[in-house]
Amino acid sequence: METVSSEALAKASGVKPTQLRKDLAHFGQLGTRGLGYNVETLSNVLGNVLGAERLRPVILVGVGNLGAALTRYGGFEKEGFEIAAAFDADPDRANQRNVPFPIRSSSEMVDFIKENNVKMAILAVPAPHAQSVANELVKAGIQGILNFSPTLLETPDNVVVNSVDLAIELENLSYFIK
Amino acid sequence: METVSSEALAKASGVKPTQLRKDLAHFGQLGTRGLGYNVETLSNVLGNVLGAERLRPVILVGVGNLGAALTRYGGFEKEGFEIAAAFDADPDRANQRNVPFPIRSSSEMVDFIKENNVKMAILAVPAPHAQSVANELVKAGIQGILNFSPTLLETPDNVVVNSVDLAIELENLSYFIK
DNA sequence: CTGTGTGAAGGCTTTCACAGCC
DNA sequence: GGCTGTGAAAGCCTTCACACAG
Numbered sequence: 219m220e221t222v223s224s225e226a227l228a229k230a231s232g233v234k235p236t237q238l239r240k241d242l243a244h245f246g247q248l249g250t251r252g253l254g255y256n257v258e259t260l261s262n263v264l265g266n267v268l269g270a271e272r273l274r275p276v277i278l279v280g281v282g283n284l285g286a287a288l289t290r291y292g293g294f295e296k297e298g299f300e301i302a303a304a305f306d307a308d309p310d311r312a313n314q315r316n317v318p319f320p321i322r323s324s325s326e327m328v329d330f331i332k333e334n335n336v337k338m339a340i341l342a343v344p345a346p347h348a349q350s351v352a353n354e355l356v357k358a359g360i361q362g363i364l365n366f367s368p369t370l371l372e373t374p375d376n377v378v379v380n381s382v383d384l385a386i387e388l389e390n391l392s393y394f395i396k
Numbered sequence: 397m398e399t400v401s402s403e404a405l406a407k408a409s410g411v412k413p414t415q416l417r418k419d420l421a422h423f424g425q426l427g428t429r430g431l432g433y434n435v436e437t438l439s440n441v442l443g444n445v446l447g448a449e450r451l452r453p454v455i456l457v458g459v460g461n462l463g464a465a466l467t468r469y470g471g472f473e474k475e476g477f478e479i480a481a482a483f484d485a486d487p488d489r490a491n492q493r494n495v496p497f498p499i500r501s502s503s504e505m506v507d508f509i510k511e512n513n514v515k516m517a518i519l520a521v522p523a524p525h526a527q528s529v530a531n532e533l534v535k536a537g538i539q540g541i542l543n544f545s546p547t548l549l550e551t552p553d554n555v556v557v558n559s560v561d562l563a564i565e566l567e568n569l570s571y572f573i574k
Numbered sequence: 575c576t577g578t579g580t581g582a583a584g585g586c587t588t589t590c591a592c593a594g595c596c
Numbered sequence: 597g598g599c600t601g602t603g604a605a606a607g608c609c610t611t612c613a614c615a616c617a618g
């Protein structure tokens with residue numbers, strides 16, 4: 219399969235063909251009229267746009283129930299992310315959750331971030347600690363935080379936060395039912 | 397604290413005061429000019445809107461890494477949801493994850509949904525099984541699915557799907573970094 | 575003839591400005 | 597005077613219609 223149409227891509231991703239074309243047009247003239255998009259070219263361009271050409275290191279902070287599940291999740295590698303290290307305030311407790319790699323003490327976190335030039339962190343600590351840990355992350359040079367705690371994080375403008383609140387996601391659903 | 401201003405609520409939730417007022421106005425004349433919103437009244441009205449006045453039962457389907465973490469997550473009760481039951485294709489394997497309540501076999505799922513009039517399901521099965529399990533859920537009467545598998549679920553129009561793809565959430569973040 | 579790229583139109587959401595009520 | 601409710605304006609995103617290239 220050499221080429222693919224906006225129609226096929228749209229169906230696969232659940233949007234309308236025009237939408238997809240408009241969006242792709244943002245990144246240049248990617249398609250060929252009458253033919254569609256060259257699969258390899260498109261894949262490369264999007265890879266660049268998303269920064270997926272290299273394996274991007276991410277750290278996990280907080281190895282409780284959810285954090286431990288994330289280490290075993292496996293879906294991140296597929297998208298080009300690698301959990302470079304996991305940190306917990308109590309590594310011994312966290313190590314009992316048979317996580318596939320060693321868990322370090324939070325005290326080593328800042329140094330690790332700086333030494334390995336890590337830019338992204340997954341934050342899965344209890345809500346009361348989320349803000350203070352986020353502050354540490356920011357100070358250490360983290361630029362993006364995927365936040366799983368039900369907290370509104372305050373960060374400088376140059377730090378991006380993406381929050382996933384599982385209870386709120388259920389609430390969203392619930393609103394539309396009956 | 398009897399009343400609260402749109403400004404205070406806005407700061408707490410990370411939106412602008414005008415935004416918040418416009419949104420609340422959708423549900424009627426909730427505030428008092430010059431005073432703000434009565435906390436109790438507002439809480440009751442929003443509770444009704446969101447259907448939070450009663451504990452809404454939800455079932456969990458798929459008790460793997462992520463599913464098990466969700467059972468221990470605890471944040472759902474706070475929003476008025478109760479995991480009424482958990483199902484897995486292999487309950488024995490799943491039971492080893494020390495989940496706080498018994499896990500039933502998938503074969504009992506459809507009956508349970510019908511008997512208990514369950515309307516919402518959390519779907520945390522491996523991607524290859526997501527669609528077929530979703531089909532079963534829909535047939536049994538489920539109206540809302542919180543989908544954690546990286547799959548585009550096909551469902552009838554009267555069934556609402558809210559998908560959370562953890563890898564994509566990281567990807568979103570990544571796009572904004574450097 | 576097929577299927578992309580794109581200006582224009584349309585629709586939706588946010589913000590503004592201020593009238594109106596406590 | 598303080599703070600909500602709301603029409604109007606602005607901004608943003610989606611959809612349409614079609615020109616144009618292969």
